[in-house]
Amino acid sequence: ILGIAALMPEPVVIEKVASLLKADSGPLAAWRMTALAEVLAAQSRRKASTAQAAVVPQALVDRIGDHARALIADEKADVAERVIAVRLLGRQSQHKAADLHTLGKLLGPTNPPEMQDAAVAALAKLGDEATPSLVLAGWSQAGPRLRGQLLALLLARTTWTAELLKAVESGSVKAAHFDAARRQRLLTYKDKSLRAESERLLGASGESERKQLVEHYADVLKLAGDAVRGRETFRKKCAVCHKLEGVGNEVG
Numbered sequence: 212i213l214g215i216a217a218l219m220p221e222p223v224v225i226e227k228v229a230s231l232l233k234a235d236s237g238p239l240a241a242w243r244m245t246a247l248a249e250v251l252a253a254q255s256r257r258k259a260s261t262a263q264a265a266v267v268p269q270a271l272v273d274r275i276g277d278h279a280r281a282l283i284a285d286e287k288a289d290v291a292e293r294v295i296a297v298r299l300l301g302r303q304s305q306h307k308a309a310d311l312h313t314l315g316k317l318l319g320p321t322n323p324p325e326m327q328d329a330a331v332a333a334l335a336k337l338g339d340e341a342t343p344s345l346v347l348a349g350w351s352q353a354g355p356r357l358r359g360q361l362l363a364l365l366l367a368r369t370t371w372t373a374e375l376l377k378a379v380e381s382g383s384v385k386a387a388h389f390d391a392a393r394r395q396r397l398l399t400y401k402d403k404s405l406r407a408e409s410e411r412l413l414g415a416s417g418e419s420e421r422k423q424l425v426e427h428y429a430d431v432l433k434l435a436g437d438a439v440r441g442r443e444t445f446r447k448k449c450a451v452c453h454k455l456e457g458v459g460n461e462v463g
Contacts (some may be wrong), residue, residue, distance in 0.1 A: 241292045247275050248298035252336065276303050283313065290323050297329035301337045311337070315345035318361075320352045320452045321460065331360045335367065343374035350384055354452045362393050369402055376405065379412045386413050 251272075279296035282288050297317065300310035316322075317330035334342050346361050353361060365375040376397075378384040389397070397409035442458075450459030 241295050243275055244279055244292075244295050244299055247272065248295075248302070251299070251302040272303065275299065276306065280306075280310075280313070283317075290325050294325050294329045297326065297333050300333055301339070307339075311339055311341055311345060315348060318346065318349050318353065318357065320354065324356070324461070327357055328360070331357075331364055335364055338368070340370070343371045347374070347378050347383060350378070352452075358388055359390070362389065366393065366396060369405065372397070372400070372402075372405055376408050376412060389413060 276299055279299040282293050282296040283300070285293075297314070300314055301307050303310075311334075314330045314334055317326050322330075334345065343365060346365060350358070350361070362375075365371045375384065379386065394413055397413060398406065400406040400409055442456075445453075445455060446458055449455075453459050454461045
């Protein structure tokens, strides 16, 4: 509602929005971050007039923005509030480069799934040209759940899709990482050049690559299990992204 109100030209409405967001010198409530995120997002969707641009004093925007960044950096803070804070990243031009870097780091496997989801959503809304490089930099560490979201993100824009296909060609993104629906989307892509590139890279490789992986590891089914060694291997190799019997992190 505040986001819509911020675009209204009536001075009384603008003044009301500003008064609702005005904070005292005490702790900032989470709703102020939510409200400011909506106002800034709404104004970014349309070129604001001089009156509209003054909805929220810059000093207040800076104060709430700094508070949001401090919350995000505090791993002991409430996750729900940190998720709200993520929505403010990238909305201030003087902090945009650093905020984008932070969003990329939030995709890492040690962050709570809620923070990863919030980072993906923020990157989608910002639409910055640096998004593919941020996403693909940590691709190898992303679990299946997050990879699905990142694929959806990169397929949302033609230029990002082109970067994704370059990563497939380089080998940093495997054909097996694409599910049937997204593979089909690429094979029927509206852009003719990207469709041809998708056919070259993904046409028949996905199923054959998956089959080769299954065949390669099939012999492990014949091995005798060792729970003690398995538990230690899980702790060393898997616990960063998965949780079992109270050990590890619920990431993917």
